[in-house]
Structure formats: C-alpha cells, structure tokens
Amino acid sequence: xxxxxxxxxxxxxxxxxxxxxxxxxxxxxxxxxxxxxxxxxxxxxxxxxxxxxxxxxxxxxxxxxxxxxxxxxxxxxxxxxxxxxxxxxxxxxxxxxxxxxxxxxxxxxxxxxxxxxxxxxxxxxxxxxxxxxxxxxxxxxxxxxxxxxxxxxxxxxxxxxxxxxxxxxxxxxxxxxxxxxxxxxxxxxxxxxxxxxxxxxxxxxxxxxxxxxxxxxxxxxxxxxxxxxxxxxxxxxxxxxxxxxxxxxxxxxxxxxxxxxxxxxxxxxxxxxxxxxxxxxxxxxxxxxxxxxxxxxxxxxxxxxxxxxxxxxxxxxxxxxxxxxxxxxxxxxxxxxxxxxxxxxxxxxxxxxxxxxxxxxxxxxxxxxxxxxxxxxxxxxxxxxxxxxxxxxxxxxxxxxxxxxxxxxxxxxxxxxxxxxxxxxxxxxxxxxxxxxxxxxxxxxxxxxxxxxxxxxxxxxxxxxxxxxxxxxxxxxxxxxxxxxxxxxxxxxxxxxxxxxxxxxxxxxxxxxxxxxxxxxxxxxxxxxxxxxxxxxxxxxxxxxxxxxxxxxxxxxxxxxxxxxxxxxxxxxxxxxxxxxxxxxxxxxxxx
Numbered sequence: 001x002x003x004x005x006x007x008x009x010x011x012x013x014x015x016x017x018x019x020x021x022x023x024x025x026x027x028x029x030x031x032x033x034x035x036x037x038x039x040x041x042x043x044x045x046x047x048x049x050x051x052x053x054x055x056x057x058x059x060x061x062x063x064x065x066x067x068x069x070x071x072x073x074x075x076x077x078x079x080x081x082x083x084x085x086x087x088x089x090x091x092x093x094x095x096x097x098x099x100x101x102x103x104x105x106x107x108x109x110x111x112x113x114x115x116x117x118x119x120x121x122x123x124x125x126x127x128x129x130x131x132x133x134x135x136x137x138x139x140x141x142x143x144x145x146x147x148x149x150x151x152x153x154x155x156x157x158x159x160x161x162x163x164x165x166x167x168x169x170x171x172x173x174x175x176x177x178x179x180x181x182x183x184x185x186x187x188x189x190x191x192x193x194x195x196x197x198x199x200x201x202x203x204x205x206x207x208x209x210x211x212x213x214x215x216x217x218x219x220x221x222x223x224x225x226x227x228x229x230x231x232x233x234x235x236x237x238x239x240x241x242x243x244x245x246x247x248x249x250x251x252x253x254x255x256x257x258x259x260x261x262x263x264x265x266x267x268x269x270x271x272x273x274x275x276x277x278x279x280x281x282x283x284x285x286x287x288x289x290x291x292x293x294x295x296x297x298x299x300x301x302x303x304x305x306x307x308x309x310x311x312x313x314x315x316x317x318x319x320x321x322x323x324x325x326x327x328x329x330x331x332x333x334x335x336x337x338x339x340x341x342x343x344x345x346x347x348x349x350x351x352x353x354x355x356x357x358x359x360x361x362x363x364x365x366x367x368x369x370x371x372x373x374x375x376x377x378x379x380x381x382x383x384x385x386x387x388x389x390x391x392x393x394x395x396x397x398x399x400x401x402x403x404x405x406x407x408x409x410x411x412x413x414x415x416x417x418x419x420x421x422x423x424x425x426x427x428x429x430x431x432x433x434x435x436x437x438x439x440x441x442x443x444x445x446x447x448x449x450x451x452x453x454x455x456x457x458x459x460x461x462x463x464x465x466x467x468x469x470x471x472x473x474x475x476x477x478x479x480x481x482x483x484x485x486x487x488x489x490x491x492x493x494x495x496x497x498x499x500x501x502x503x504x505x506x507x508x509x510x511x512x513x514x515x516x517x518x519x520x521x522x523x524x525x526x527x528x529x530x531x532x533x534x535x536x537x538x539x540x541x542x543x544x545x546x547x548x549x550x551x552x553x554x555x556x557x558x559x560x561x562x563x564x565x566x567x568x569x570x571x572x573x574x575x576x577x578x579x580x581x582x583x584x585x586x587x588x589x590x591x592x
Contacts, residue, residue, distance in 0.1 A: 002172070005041075008035075009040055013031075013036075016032065016035040020050075020169075022085050023169055024050070024054075025083065027064070027065050030065070031053075034046070034049040034052070037052070040524070043170075043175060045525070046169070047162075047166055047169060050165060065158070066154070066161065071114075071120045072106060072121060072125065073106045074120070089167075098135065109139070109146070121145070122161055128566050128567065128568040129569050130167055162380060170570070177570050179284070179576040180571070180573030180575075183573075184567075190260070190272060193213075194206060195213075198265065201265075204563065205264045207307045208238070208338075210308070214238075214345055217238060217260070218234075220240045220260060224240065227242075227279050227280075228282060235351070236348055236351035236355055237303070237315055237355065238302030241299050242299075244282045244285065244286070244296040247292065248293070251294045253297050253363065254586065256278045256299070256366050257275055257278070257297075257299030257301055257367070258273070258275055258300070258301060259274075259303065259537055260302070263307055267560055271369070273368060274368040275298065277572070277579055278579060281580050292586075293590040294587075308332045309327060311338070313535075313539070316537035319355055319357050319541070320540050320543050322543075359544045364512050365542075366512060366516070366579075368552060369552070370567055371558055372534050372558065372560035372561070373533060373534075375530060376558065381525065382553050383520050383550060383575065384530045385520065385530070386513075386550065386551055387529045387531055388469065391470045392473065392501065392503050393466075393502045394464050395462065396460070396497075398458060400417060400457070401416055401459075401493040402415040403455060403458075404454070405454070406454055414455050415455075415492050417458050417493055419491070420487050420488060420495075423487050424480070424483065428463070431476060431483070432465070432476060438465070438467040438468075440463070440480065442462060443462050444460070445459070448460065468505055511546070516548055518581070523574060523581070552572065
C-alpha cells in the first residue's frame with residue numbers, strides 16, 4: 001500500500017514506526033522520535049525529521065544503527081537472511097552475483113574496515129540516481145573510505161544510511177523524482193564530451209572552444225529546442241542562449257544560467273546543474289502551454305573557469321559589457337590564440353559588443369549551483385540559501401632570509417625563510433577562523449633550490465583570503481599583512497608581497513534571496529543561509545542587476561573540481577521544484 005503524509009500525521013508514534021518499518025534497518029526508535037516533529041508538511045520534511053532524530057541520538061545509538069546494517073556481500077547475504085529491502089538493494093548493485101575474485105576482494109575489505117572502525121561499511125548501493133552502483137564503483141568507494149578518520153567515517157556511514165532511507169521512503173510513498181532524474185541524466189550525457197588527452201583517461205575536461213566544448217554547446221542547444229524554448233542560439237562568445245517569451249511582448253526578462261566549461265579532470269555538475277534545472281522548468285511550462293507575465297532567459301555560459309586562456313567569466317562578462325579585446329591575443333598551451341580558436345568555431349568578433357544586456361529590461365539574475373563544499377552535506381540539508389558570494393584578495397609573496405648550514409647554524413641564530421612563512425600559515429588559519437565565515441589559504445609554497453641540509457634562505461608563497469563582505473575581507477588582509485611584517489621583523493628576515501587579484505563581494509539582493517527562501521520553505525525544507533566561498537557567474541551579473549543563488553547539496557563530502565563531485569536525483573528534484581515555485585511566486589507578484 002502506498003503511504004501518504006496524511007496517514008503519518010494522524011497515526012500514533014507506534015503506528016508511525018510500523019508504517020515506516022524497514023526504512024531504517026531494525027531501528028523503529030528513529031520513526032518514533034521523528035513523530036514529534038509532526039505535522040509533516042511534505043515528504044522532504046519527513047526525511048529531515050528522521051535525519052534529525054538520528055543526529056540528536058547518542059553516539060551509542062548511532063553506532064547501534066550502523067551495526068544493524070549487514071555487510072555488503074557478507075554472511076547475511078550468503079545465508080539469505082537479509083531484510084527484503086537490503087536483498088533488493090544488494091541485488092540491484094549486482095552484489096548477489098559476484099565472481100569468486102570479487103567476493104574475496106569485498107570480504108577482505110569488510111574485514112579490514114571492521115577491524116579499523118568497529119562497524120560495517122555502509123554504502124547506498126543504489127547510488128545517486130537510484131539505479132544502482134556498479135561493483136567497480138562500490139569497491140573503489142570502499143577502498144577510498146577505508147582511509148578516513150574514524151569520526152568522519154562514522155558520519156559518512158550515517159549519511160549513507162539516510163540516503164538508503166530516502167530511496168526506501170520514495171518506494172513506500174510511490175514517488176519517483178522524474179525531473180531530478182532528467183536533470184541528472186542530461187549532465188551524465190553532456191559529460192561524454194571531453195577534451196583530447198582526457199577522454200583516454202576517463203577524465204572530464206571541457207575548455208573554451210575546443211571540439212568537446214562546441215559539442216556541448218550543440219547538445220545543450222538541442223535539448224533547449226526539445227524543451228520548447230521559443231528561440232535558441234549560440235552567441236558571439238559561445239554562450240548557449242534560450243528564451244521562453246512572456247505573455248506579452250513588452251514583458252521584462254528573468255535571467256538565469258551557469259557555465260558548461262569545466263576545470264581539468266573536474267566534475268559533471270559544477271555549473272551545468274544551473275543550466276539544466278531551468279531547462280526542466282521551461283519544459284514543464286511548455287507542456288502546460290503556460291506563459292509567465294515575464295520572459296525567461298536561460299544561458300549556458302561558455303567560460304567561467306579560466307582554464308584554456310587567462311580570462312575568467314568570459315561568458316557572463318560579455319553580457320555585462322566586460323569582454324576585454326586584449327583576451328583575443330592570448331595563447332593557449334599549444335600556441336593557439338583565442339582569436340584563432342574563435343575563427344575555428346565560426347564566432348564573429350564584431351558581434352561581441354552586441355551581447356551586452358540592458359539591465360532596465362531585466363528583473364534580475366538567479367542561479368542554481370552545486371554547493372562545491374561540505375556544509376550542506378554535513379548538516380544533511382538538500383538546499384541552501386546563498387547570502388553573499390565572498391569577496392577575495394590574492395597575493396604572491398616571498399620571504400628572504402639567509403641560507404646557511406643546517407648542522408652548524410644554532411637555532412637562535414637562524415634567518416629561516418620557510419619557518420617564517422610556516423608561522424604565517426598558522427596565523428592565517430587562526431585569524432580567518434575568528435570571523436567564522438572568512439577563509440584564508442596559503443595554497444602555494446616553494447623553497448627555491450632547497451636542500452635537505454640547508455636552512456632555507458628564500459620561501460615563495462601565495463595568500464588567498466575571502467569573506468562575505470569587502471570590509472571583513474579587508475580587515476582580514478590587513479591583519480595578515482601586519483602579522484607578516486611582525487614575523488619578519490622578529491626573525492630578522494624581509495619580505496616582498498604583490499597583490500595579484502581583488503574581487504568585490506556580491507551580496508544577494510534581499511528581495512531575490514527572500515524569493516528563494518519562500519520557495520524552499522514551501523517545500524518543507526528548513527532554511528539554511530550561507531555565503532558562497534567560490535566565485536560564480538552571478539558575481540558578474542551582480543555588477544549590473546540584482547542577483548541571488550540557491551545551493552544544492554553535493555555528496556562525497558561536497559567535493560568539487562574533482563571526478564567525485566556528485567549530487568542525488570532527489571536533491572536535483574527539489575532544486576527544480578524550488579525554481580518552479582520561484583517562477584510561480586514571481587508570476588503572482590506581477591499579477592498583483
């Protein structure tokens with residue numbers, strides 16, 4: 001029998017546990033405690049209430065939940081004593097049909113993992129799409145997670161248990177995240193295009209105006225046409241632009257989109273998620289034969305990452321009138337200028353100035369993006385409201401001391417350049433943490449001509465400091481520079497420091513942030529507000545029109561710019577539904 005939220009809201013706590021039996025392996029206490037959060041507003045709200053019940057449980061209870069789960073391809077599977085749910089899941093992943101070598105490999109991994117952590121390895125083997133991971137993916141994940149810190153791995157086990165429960169709940173409620181599946185599939189299909197030299201390694205790399213990049217643009221264009229956009233084209237910088245016109249010809253336009261280029265050996269969802277979520281929205285509008293009281297423009301930005309040429313936000317920058325003609329003379333690693341690459345792609349230089357948008361004709365810009373960080377993943381929330389895109393400042397510097405013999409120079413008479421920078425690194429870490437939402441990183445560190453038996457005389461380093469607003473960023477930078485000066489004076493060394501980049505923060509427009517909040521709240525998902533530490537196309541559009549962003553949780557600790565970057569079909573479904581609600585709410589505003 002298919003469950004409903006109404007049934008759960010009118011049942012007793014024991015009846016709730018009975019109705020949700022099998023959702024969490026042999027752990028009816030979770031449903032009983034979650035019942036206190038009623039009335040459940042939606043399936044998403046129920047899922048969160050269950051997550052919270054586990055989060056508030058004692059460590060012993062959490063470990064008991066983990067240990068209630070069977071090993072993958074373990075004794076319970078062999079003896080056929082798995083629950084029906086586990087039997088279905090392990091069978092769907094092919095674990096009930098392992099070769100002798102695969103079975104032996106998994107048994108060895110199970111034994112080693114249990115010996116290290118004291119609980120079985122838990123993995124949602126039906127995967128982020130719900131269709132099942134391959135045995136190779138399962139074994140690779142097993143081996144990777146075996147190196148985690150015990151505390152982190154316990155949390156990762158619980159996150160996988162919640163994913164298992166989410167899929168089981170969908171089955172109980174007869175729910176299929178159809179829109180999320182489509183968005184997930186589009187991204188997977190787009191990822192079949194990758195630059196030469198990376199395809200052979202199974203890596204995703206799509207840089208500006210390569211053959212793979214142009215193939216991606218064509219594929220996105222085709223999907224836009226199939227979805228029902230009124231016009232679709234590839235503009236003079238390679239942006240894919242689709243428009244769904246409003247109910248009246250003179251209506252203003254809501255702009256959205258993200259980028260389809262990638263970093264080298266990157267993930268499938270960075271940027272691309274923000275293209276396909278609104279495409280799904282337009283397709284549904286077209287199926288309903290419905291027009292909004294405003295036009296809707298979706299842009300797949302051609303370049304944001306700055307991988308092939310030293311030009312970032314090239315796609316969105318062209319829309320704000322900030323395309324620098326000097327970029328055309330830049331050369332890539334093979335000596336091909338951007339101008340030459342554009343000619344090959346059939347893009348006309350004289351058309352670039354026409355791409356600048358008139359802000360008076362636009363309502364604003366909204367962007368959906370995978371979080372690219374661990375926060376939503378750690379707190380088990382599918383969506384986050386972006387309050388601001390952090391401003392940043394970068395420096396490259398060098399500390400100059402005195403190279404000397406490592407054996408004969410007393411510790412109190414050294415002028416160690418590397419030790420000076422090491423002290424600075426620790427200060428950056430401590431100072432940024434004081435703000436809570438500032439971050440500071442020394443990402444490059446080099447001792448030129450260093451030797452194992454020489455006190456370092458020089459040390460080159462980088463500084464990257466970011467904060468949600470410019471004053472906070474500037475205060476962080478000022479304190480770090482002052483500390484660098486103090487360290488060098490105390491240690492008898494000197495330094496050079498050159499600013500290499502400065503970007504202003506892009507606070508979300510209050511009314512647009514509130515529209516995202518209203519949409520997410522309607523879904524029954526708790527509101528969580530957070531800054532974005534990464535840069536996005538929204539930063540460029542912020543220069544000419546109001547903007548606000550919605551983050552979508554990533555799995556695998558929220559890692560991004562990495563092949564492990566991923567999200568689930570359920571979270572993508574919620575992103576589409578939130579966007580649909582934003583569109584609907586905006587339409588009601590305009591009607592009133």
